Amino acid sequence: MMPPPLTLAMLGGGQLGRFFVSAAHELGYRVWVLDPDAESPAGCIANRHLCAAYDAAAALDDIATHCAAATTEFENVPAATLAYLAERIPVRPSAQAVAVCQDRIAEKSFLRENGLPHGDFAIIHTEADIEAASARLFPGILKAARFGYDGKGQTIVESREAALAVFRAGAPCVLEQKLALDAEISVVLARGETGRTRAFPVAENQHLRGILDVSIVPARIEPRLASDAREIAECIAARLDYVGVLAVEFFVSQGRVLVNEMAPRPHNSGHYTLDACIASQYEQQVRTLCGLPLAEPDAHSASVMVNLLGGLWFRDGAANASEPDWAKLHAVPGLKLHLYGKRAARPGRKMGHFTVVGENPDAVLEAALTARRDIGIKDD
Ligand code: ADP
Ligand code: MG
Numbered sequence: 202m203m204p205p206p207l208t209l210a211m212l213g214g215g216q217l218g219r220f221f222v223s224a225a226h227e228l229g230y231r232v233w234v235l236d237p238d239a240e241s242p243a244g245c246i247a248n249r250h251l252c253a254a255y256d257a258a259a260a261l262d263d264i265a266t267h268c269a270a271a272t273t274e275f276e277n278v279p280a281a282t283l284a285y286l287a288e289r290i291p292v293r294p295s296a297q298a299v300a301v302c303q304d305r306i307a308e309k310s311f312l313r314e315n316g317l318p319h320g321d322f323a324i325i326h327t328e329a330d331i332e333a334a335s336a337r338l339f340p341g342i343l344k345a346a347r348f349g350y351d352g353k354g355q356t357i358v359e360s361r362e363a364a365l366a367v368f369r370a371g372a373p374c375v376l377e378q379k380l381a382l383d384a385e386i387s388v389v390l391a392r393g394e395t396g397r398t399r400a401f402p403v404a405e406n407q408h409l410r411g412i413l414d415v416s417i418v419p420a421r422i423e424p425r426l427a428s429d430a431r432e433i434a435e436c437i438a439a440r441l442d443y444v445g446v447l448a449v450e451f452f453v454s455q456g457r458v459l460v461n462e463m464a465p466r467p468h469n470s471g472h473y474t475l476d477a478c479i480a481s482q483y484e485q486q487v488r489t490l491c492g493l494p495l496a497e498p499d500a501h502s503a504s505v506m507v508n509l510l511g512g513l514w515f516r517d518g519a520a521n522a523s524e525p526d527w528a529k530l531h532a533v534p535g536l537k538l539h540l541y542g543k544r545a546a547r548p549g550r551k552m553g554h555f556t557v558v559g560e561n562p563d564a565v566l567e568a569a570l571t572a573r574r575d576i577g578i579k580d581d
Contacts, residue, residue, distance in 0.1 A: 202523040203269045205229030208248065210264045210271035210290075212255065212282065214241025216541040216551060217467050218274035219482075220475065222246050224483035230491070233268055235260055242541045243274070255282050260371045265289035272445060272490050274466050276303040277348055293394075293490050294445040301441060302465040305346045307374045312460055315440050317433055321378040321459045322450065330542050331364045331376065338378045346373040351549065352411020383536050384453040385421045385461070386427070388434035389471035391485035392443045401482065401498045403427040404470040406450075409580070412549060415573070416470045416506040417566060418477065422453060430458045437463060446471075469508065469551070470532040476537045476556045477504035495510070502558040505569035507578070509553040514546035516577045522546045525576050533572050535559045 206229050211218045214236025221231045234247035237254050244250030255278050264271060270291040273283070274301060280334040282383050283296035301307045312319040323334040325343070343364055345354035357379065358364040364376060385408065390400035405420035406413055418426060421480035434449040437460070442448075448468030471482040480488070480496030488495055514522040522545075530538050540553035557569040 207269040210268035212278045213274040214243040216242050218243030219519045220483040225487045260280050260441050270490050276465050298441040298443050299465045302463045320380050323376045325376050338376050340379045342377045343374050377527040380454045382452050387450045387470040388430050389448045389468050390434050391446050392438045393489050394444050399495045399498045400431045402500050406470050413469045418473050418504050445489045446482050472554050473504040473506045473556050477502045477558050503562040503565045504556050504558045505566050507573045511546035511550035512548040513553050529575050
């Protein structure tokens, strides 16, 4: 067990890292953040911000010398960086587990090899792979194997010809059948070094233009589907020998749950745990990293989270950014606003979120959707 006030290292300085820093501070730890962006949201509030590339040897040596353990907030930290640090300090999750989650080909292959439910797909390295793909996969979605997020690196392909037209040699992809979705849900869990696992309540996720828009907890799905999802997520964590916080996204399609993708870190759809649980997904990340007992994951309230994207700063087609009228949100009972301190708003950029909590799920949903509309978020 690593007690405070030891120093922890966070690789990545986005909003997920920022919430980790806050949670670690709350428990008495110090945190160093590695991120090449001088204005990264987590770097700004860290005890120290190492403003360097993720493979900068000097920065990694500095971390290994001064930090008790390291973790990450995004899957694109080079697995080699995690492996390098792991020779000197505990790194959770492991480089191997992150490597599976950071590459769609490795991820899909892992699901297939372990008999875990997933949609039909083909691995695409060459045009010949598209020619050979089953006709069942069209209409489909061609997804770049690496570095995709928030719908980036994905193209809907109606036909084989369309897939051939957008495919670029040298950029490996997976081709997925485009599924009819009844719902999208996610499970965030924490797994400790002893294998003890605690899964948070299942979130129901609504996306707009490929980006998470609203998360509703508890998910409005059959209890059987929710327990299937939790069981599958726990199985994934066990098979990866995972230590840390893991998020698993699922599709609900034709009455069953199918794994969409995994994230080796806390997840946007788990932001609600900040306000609806006694210990958030970020506190669980600190606990798993430091070998502390895990918190019970039950939610004490129903909750609905709404993402605040940069487009909101350009209301009614304005050319210049202007700050939304936060007073409107602060005035809503049970609403908690979180802003990430990002200076420049850009359409699609995650700038903040709010969560409404309360006893009655229907009332909470209505309050959240009303607040969402009142602050100026449009559905189209
Ligand atoms: P990202 O890394 O951008 O989150 P995802 O693979 O989760 O990538 O895709 C983003 C969203 O696109 C999903 O949440 C879902 O709404 C839609 N989507 C992705 N794959 C499929 C699919 N095979 N069938 C139907 N919709 C999909
Ligand atoms: Mg996703």
